[in-house]
Amino acid sequence: MSSNDTLDTMECGIGVREILSGDGGVKRRLVVHCEPQREAIYVATCTVCARCVGIRPPTEGLPGAVICRSSDADGPASVEDQGMRTPVRAVMERDVACVTADVPVDALVALLVQRGASAAAVVDEDGHPIGIVSWSDCLRIPAGSAEAGAGRTAADVMNPLVFSVMETTELSRAIGMMSDGGFHQVPVVMGDGTVGGMLSTRGVVRWMARLQQATAP
Ligand code: SF4
Numbered sequence: 001m002s003s004n005d006t007l008d009t010m011e012c013g014i015g016v017r018e019i020l021s022g023d024g025g026v027k028r029r030l031v032v033h034c035e036p037q038r039e040a041i042y043v044a045t046c047t048v049c050a051r052c053v054g055i056r057p058p059t060e061g062l063p064g065a066v067i068c069r070s071s072d073a074d075g076p077a078s079v080e081d082q083g084m085r086t087p088v089r090a091v092m093e094r095d096v097a098c099v100t101a102d103v104p105v106d107a108l109v110a111l112l113v114q115r116g117a118s119a120a121a122v123v124d125e126d127g128h129p130i131g132i133v134s135w136s137d138c139l140r141i142p143a144g145s146a147e148a149g150a151g152r153t154a155a156d157v158m159n160p161l162v163f164s165v166m167e168t169t170e171l172s173r174a175i176g177m178m179s180d181g182g183f184h185q186v187p188v189v190m191g192d193g194t195v196g197g198m199l200s201t202r203g204v205v206r207w208m209a210r211l212q213q214a215t216a217p
Contacts, residue, residue, distance in 0.1 A: 008071070009053055009173070011037065014064035016044060030057070032066045041193045047166065047193045053173050055189065056163035057130065065165065067177070088174050089167035091187045091207045092197035101130065101155035108154050109138050120197070121187045122158045127194035129187040130160035164189045167196055174199055 017031045030043040036051065043066060046052045051068040060065035097111050097120035112120060112135060122131035137157045164187045165174045178186060178201065190196035 003204045006121075008069060009065055009067050010070050011056075011065035014056075014058055014066060015040070016058065019105065019211060030064070034066075036068070040163065045195050048191050050168075052166050053169045054163045054165040054177060054186075055193075057161055059160050085170045085172065087167065088165055088169045088171055088188055088199055089197065091171055091204060092199045093203055094194060094197050094200045096121055096187070098127070098195055099133075099154050100125065101153060101158070103154045104126065105138050105152045105154065105157055108133065108157075109135075112138070118200075119185055120154075121198065122154050122161075123195055129161050129164050129189065129195050131155075131160050132185065133158040134185075161187070164195075165199060167191075171204070 001009050012032050012035050015033065016033050017029045018027070019160055032043050032046055033039050033040050034046075043055065046066045047070075048056065049068070053069060056065050056067065095115070095117075097115050097117045099108055099111065101124075108120060112118070118130055119134040121129050122133055124130050131154075133154055139157065140157065150196055162181055162183065163177060165177065165191055167188050174186070178184070178199070184202070185198055185200040187195045188197040189198050189204045
């Protein structure tokens with residue numbers, strides 16, 4: 001477990017539990033070592049926990065973590081702008097383009113054009129986020145290839161997910177995490193762990209502008 005004093009959060013490590021059955025099948029479940037409850041539980045449980053701020057899934061060679069509030073108390077008292085306590089769901093873009101990792105890049109580009117979106121979430125077969133892919137990722141031409149699309153799939157061009165945020169997380173916390181990691185957009189997950197929206201810096205700026213207009217004397 002580690003803590004972040006600035007955001008009043010801590011991280012509980014994620015492990016992978018693999019269960020081999022008699023027919024040779026392997027079931028893979030993500031298990032979090034919950035420090036407050038002092039037990040190992042399935043990560044899916046965290047999505048309905050009031051302390052859950054976000055989830056950073058494991059990647060190759062790097063362990064994942066659930067980011068949780070350090071206590072049951074409300075957000076940090078130093079937040080002057082009460083508007084920043086607004087939950088992420090009030091600000092996120094709800095119309096989010098999602099693709100699975102095997103979608104060809106040209107189909108992915110067509111989807112982004114059709115929806116006027118700047119990025120799509122890459123999800124597993126259950127709708128859980130595993131990556132994010134933007135316009136510029138799609139258009140990057142790999143060395144030795146003549147075209148940007150050239151038989152590639154979303155898996156080849158996506159950025160593996162570093163973390164997602166819960167729809168209930170305070171905007172101030174989400175922005176802090178995005179700022180620390182240098183991310184312009186992150187997927188927002190719902191109570192069942194599936195993608196329900198996208199939070200972007202552009203969306204936050206628009207929301208703040210609208211808020212200012214609405215509260216101007
Ligand atoms: S989100 Fe809740 S259940 Fe999950 S690790 Fe944190 S405190 Fe435990």
